[in-house]
Amino acid sequence: MGVHAEGEVQPSRRRLVPLGLRRTVRPIADSRGMTRGLLAAGAAITLFFILLALLAPVVSPYNFDTFEAGGKRFPQLEAPSGDHLMGTTVQSTDVMSRVIWGTRTELKVVLVSLVLSLSIGVPLGLFSGYFGGRLDRVLVLLMDAMLAFPFLLLAIVIAFLLSGSIGKGILTAAVAITVAYIPLYFRVVRNHTISIREEPYVEAARAIGARPFTVIRKYVFFNVIQNVPPLATLNAADAILTLAALGFLGYGIQPTDAAEWGYDIQRAVSDSASGIWWTGLFPGLAIVLLVTGLTLLGEGLNETINPVLRKRPKVKTELTPPGGVAEVESE
Amino acid sequence: MTSQGTSLRQYALTRLALVLPMVFILLTLVFVLMRVAPGDPISAALGGHAPPAVIQRIKHQLGYDDPLYTQYANYLSSIVRGDFGESTTDRRPISDIIKVNGAATLELTFFAMLVAITVGVTFGLLAGRFRDSWIDSGSRLFGIIIYATPVFFLGLMAQLFFGVYLGWLPTSDRASPITQATLETHTNIFTIDALIDRNWEAEVDVIKHLILPAVTLGLVTAGVFIRLIRVNVIRTMKDDYIEAARARGVNERAVVYHHAFRNALVPVITIVGLTIALLLGGAVLTETTFNWPGIGHTLVVYLQNRDYTAVQGIVIVFALVVVLASLIIDFVNAYIDPRIRY
Numbered sequence: 001m002g003v004h005a006e007g008e009v010q011p012s013r014r015r016l017v018p019l020g021l022r023r024t025v026r027p028i029a030d031s032r033g034m035t036r037g038l039l040a041a042g043a044a045i046t047l048f049f050i051l052l053a054l055l056a057p058v059v060s061p062y063n064f065d066t067f068e069a070g071g072k073r074f075p076q077l078e079a080p081s082g083d084h085l086m087g088t089t090v091q092s093t094d095v096m097s098r099v100i101w102g103t104r105t106e107l108k109v110v111l112v113s114l115v116l117s118l119s120i121g122v123p124l125g126l127f128s129g130y131f132g133g134r135l136d137r138v139l140v141l142l143m144d145a146m147l148a149f150p151f152l153l154l155a156i157v158i159a160f161l162l163s164g165s166i167g168k169g170i171l172t173a174a175v176a177i178t179v180a181y182i183p184l185y186f187r188v189v190r191n192h193t194i195s196i197r198e199e200p201y202v203e204a205a206r207a208i209g210a211r212p213f214t215v216i217r218k219y220v221f222f223n224v225i226q227n228v229p230p231l232a233t234l235n236a237a238d239a240i241l242t243l244a245a246l247g248f249l250g251y252g253i254q255p256t257d258a259a260e261w262g263y264d265i266q267r268a269v270s271d272s273a274s275g276i277w278w279t280g281l282f283p284g285l286a287i288v289l290l291v292t293g294l295t296l297l298g299e300g301l302n303e304t305i306n307p308v309l310r311k312r313p314k315v316k317t318e319l320t321p322p323g324g325v326a327e328v329e330s331e
Numbered sequence: 332m333t334s335q336g337t338s339l340r341q342y343a344l345t346r347l348a349l350v351l352p353m354v355f356i357l358l359t360l361v362f363v364l365m366r367v368a369p370g371d372p373i374s375a376a377l378g379g380h381a382p383p384a385v386i387q388r389i390k391h392q393l394g395y396d397d398p399l400y401t402q403y404a405n406y407l408s409s410i411v412r413g414d415f416g417e418s419t420t421d422r423r424p425i426s427d428i429i430k431v432n433g434a435a436t437l438e439l440t441f442f443a444m445l446v447a448i449t450v451g452v453t454f455g456l457l458a459g460r461f462r463d464s465w466i467d468s469g470s471r472l473f474g475i476i477i478y479a480t481p482v483f484f485l486g487l488m489a490q491l492f493f494g495v496y497l498g499w500l501p502t503s504d505r506a507s508p509i510t511q512a513t514l515e516t517h518t519n520i521f522t523i524d525a526l527i528d529r530n531w532e533a534e535v536d537v538i539k540h541l542i543l544p545a546v547t548l549g550l551v552t553a554g555v556f557i558r559l560i561r562v563n564v565i566r567t568m569k570d571d572y573i574e575a576a577r578a579r580g581v582n583e584r585a586v587v588y589h590h591a592f593r594n595a596l597v598p599v600i601t602i603v604g605l606t607i608a609l610l611l612g613g614a615v616l617t618e619t620t621f622n623w624p625g626i627g628h629t630l631v632v633y634l635q636n637r638d639y640t641a642v643q644g645i646v647i648v649f650a651l652v653v654v655l656a657s658l659i660i661d662f663v664n665a666y667i668d669p670r671i672r673y
Contacts, residue, residue, distance in 0.1 A: 145356040148653055152612030157364060157646060160634050241481055245616055248483050249631055265484055269620060272487055273502075275495045284484035291479035299475070 039300030045293025053103040064101035064259035067092035080278050087278035089267065095278055098259040099286050105170070105258040106290065110239045112174035113181065114232055120178070121185025126224065128186070129193030130216055140190070143183035151180035155242050159251035168254040173246055177239045188231060192224045226305055233298030237291045244287050261287050342665050350658055357650045362406055365643050366399065410647065418633060418641035425644030428629055433648070434519030435505060436625035439544055439617065440610050444603065446549025447610075451556020452599065456592055458557065459564025470557055478554035482613045486547045486620035493543060501540050503622035510536045544621040548613050552606055559602050563595040570594075597667060604660030608653050 052059065067074055074083075074092040081087070086095035128136045146154065159168075159176035166172050196202060197220065205215050246252040247262025255263055261283035268280030390396050397405075409416065415425035458470035477485075494502035501507065505521055506514065510533045517524050522541065525534035567573065568591050576586045615627030622628070626645060633641040 141352065141356055142360075145353055145360055148353065148357065148608070148657065149360075149650055150608040150612040150653060152615065153646065153649055156615070156630075156634070157642070160642070161364065237479065241479075244481050245483070248481070248616060249619065250635065262481070262483075265481070265487060269483075269487055269490075272491050272495060275491070277488075277491050280484070280487045280491075284481070284487065287481055287484060288476065288479045292476055295475050295479055 035300055035303045038296045039304065042293050042295070042297030042300055045289060046297055049103050049290050049293065050107065052100055053107045056100050056104050060097045060100040062094045062097040064098050065093060065256070066097065086282045089264075089279050095264075095282050098264055099261070099282050101259040102261045102264070102283060102286065103290070105253055105260050106240050106243060109170050109173050109177070109243050109253075110236050112170060113177040113239050114236060116174060116178040117181040117185055117235075118228070118232065121182040122189050122225070122228065124182070125186040125189025126193055126216055126220065129190035130197055130212065130220060132194075136190075139186070143186050146179075146183045147187070152242060152245055155180045155246060156249060156251060159246050163251060168252065169257065170253065173243055173252055176246065176251075177242050180242065181235055181239070184235065185228070185231070188227055189224050192227055193220055196220050196223050230298050230302035230305060233294055233301060237294035237298060240287060240291050240294070339665060343662060346658065346661055346665075350654060354651065354654055357654065358407065358410060358647065359403075361643060361646055361650065362403055365639055366402070415644040415647060416640050418638050418644075420633070420636045420638040420641070423641070425641065425648070428626065428641070428645065429648055431519050432624055432626040432629045435521075435623060436611075436614055436618070436627060438520045438522060438541070439548065439623060439625055440607075440614055442541055442545035443548035443552060443610060443614075443617075444606070446546055447552035447556055447606070448599070448603070450550060450553040452560060452596070454553070455557045455560025456564055456595070459561040459568070459595065460587060460591075462565055467561075470561065474554045474557035474561075477550055478558075480551060481616070482548055482551045483616045483620045485551060486544065486617060489543050489547055490620075500543050502543065505540055505623060506533070506537050507540075544617050544623055547620075548610065548617045551613060552610055555606055555609065556599070556602060560595060560599065563598055564591060567591045567595045600660055600663055600667070604657050607656045611649055611652065 062069065074088050074094065076088065076092050078088045080095075086099065088094055089098070124139065128139045155176040158179050159172055162172045162175060202215060202219050205219050210218075243252060243260070244262030244265070247260040247264075248266045250263075250266065252263055253260045264283040265280050268276070268283075271279050387396075413426075415429075417424045418428075454470040454473065458467040461467055490502040493500045505511075510521075514521065514524055514530065514533045514537075515528055517527055521537040522534065525531075525537055568587075573586060573590055576590050577583075581590075611627070614625060615630060617623065618625040618628035619631050626648070630642065630645045633645065
């Protein structure tokens with residue numbers, strides 16, 4: 001946050017790139033072999049879906065709820081053919097169009113839920129970890145209790161409770177997913193903050209009279225935030241699965257408002273008895289592909305950024321996982 | 332050795348003491364969640380069908396017009412007494428749901444866990460042993476893709492292929508209607524009930540019905556196992572005692588099988604514990620896909636009927652099961668691995 005890459009960075013002016021950003025980006029450029037492959041494949045798949053979502057009106061043959069063209073109704077449950085590459089559903093809608101428009105829904109919900117859970121979980125973890133005390137203990141207990149809960153169940157219950165008042169929309173689904181993820185960010189950020197709080201440079205900052213808020217903002221935040229991108233990417237993958245599950249159970253998005261893959265699969269269950277496979281296969285494959293892409297990206301980021309997992313090309317460093325909090329980034 | 336006994340007991344007592352606040356917080360969380368929601372359960376359950384006077388009377392009967400703290404006290408005390416209430420829509424005691432539908436879920440999750448452990452341990456060990464080989468890449472890719480697959484999608488595809496296309500296995504319910512009618516229920520766990528009566532025809536039928544849902548749920552869960560066991564093996568292989576064994580001239584096979592794998596598998600117990608929450612979440616979806624009359628499927632039905640009391644009761648049961656499972660896992664771990672106790 002607050003960090004922007006300078007428009008065009010000339011090689012000689014590299015120093016202008018803020019330190020926090022450079023630390024995060026450098027390991028990615030240094031990655032090798034399988035890790036790099038993971039990153040590249042993940043990034044490519046994710047990018048593909050983002051483009052698909054953005055360009056849905058252009059790429060998609062029809063709208064997600066179009067069931068006729070030129071006054072003629074599409075056939076019901078037609079197998080994939082030249083007219084409908086992925087076939088049609090019971091309501092005569094085009095499966096391919098639903099899959100493409102569904103991308104938009106999934107990404108929208110994931111984006112909203114990520115922003116919500118980050119903007120609640122990260123500050124909460126920072127303050128709780130930095131100040132400690134009674135508030136910290138209460139928050140930890142509460143968050144642990146929430147983590148102990150099967151989180152799909154938590155999401156279902158929240159969606160169920162909200163669907164009565166707010167209705168079934170992007171916001172309801174996003175909030176349901178958010179509630180399940182806040183404890184995760186809280187825990188990671190809090191634990192990291194606690195270990196960083198005791199670092200000499202933070203103590204030095206305190207000693208010269210920096211106020212707590214300044215210390216958190218300038219010294220703790222950037223060190224803690226490094227752990228967040230891999231976690232957020234992996235959570236985005238999880239969030240898509242959760243949204244699809246909510247949709248499958250009928251607590252996702254109102255079907256008349258948008259196309260959603262999980263809902264489409266639920267509809268396909270009743271088609272399957274008569275051997276109709278295309279209504280379920282394509283939305284399902286879309287989920288698998290997008291989640292795989294995000295997972296690869298997250299794993300790749302994790303292996304490049306996390307010093308414990310990172311495999312360095314030449315210099316061999318011995319690190320013992322627990323307690324090995326020592327900063328490896330030597331500047 | 333006696334000191335070991337005391338410290339184990341001490342650990343158990345401390346751990347047990349920690350459970351109580353956790354359970355208390357979970358129960359409070361459920362209570363708050365269910366009351367914070369706008370609208371009240373009675374009007375929701377009866378919809379627009381009942382006249383306001385009737386709704387008012389039922390509300391009064393069930394104590395929904397009491398002040399919140401009275402409701403909270405009643406709620407806690409009835410749970411302590413083991414009374415989870417009964418559903419509003421069909422007046423079924425929650426304890427009955429636990430007994431009948433819970434048994435179905437237990438059966439499904441048990442076999443799913445077996446599948447998950449078998450697949451997960453095999454691929455996890457192989458991937459970790461042959462790090463960076465094709466086995467490793469393959470297992471990791473399988474782990475990632477299977478994790479990315481929604482259990483209901485895998486279930487649907489399994490139904491299409493094995494049920495409809497090949498016609499080998501049934502795609503829904505716990506047993507065929509004939510078995511359902513003839514099988515005497517002792518435990519409500521059908522595989523055991525059939526065994527008790529030596530009813531082999533029923534046993535075969537029940538197992539056939541179990542295969543698709545259990546394998547589907549098990550495979551999806553296996554992804555987590557593969558990943559964690561792989562990392563464990565890699566970490567263990569770097570340990571000093573492995574180096575020491577090699578230095579003593581122990582041959583590589585023995586090093587791998589006796590020294591590395593055995594220690595890499597200790598955390599499997601922890602993983603099983605961590606997976607239980609995941610498995611229960613997955614069970615809700617698997618049961619819905621395969622029309623399996625477990626507790627998750629029942630929950631979904633009550634959610635659709637907007638039955639707050641039933642939802643509350645089932646959610647509490649889920650929470651208690653997860654807490655209890657993690658407690659047992661911690662005890663087992665402390666028993667096996669003395670380091671944890673200190």
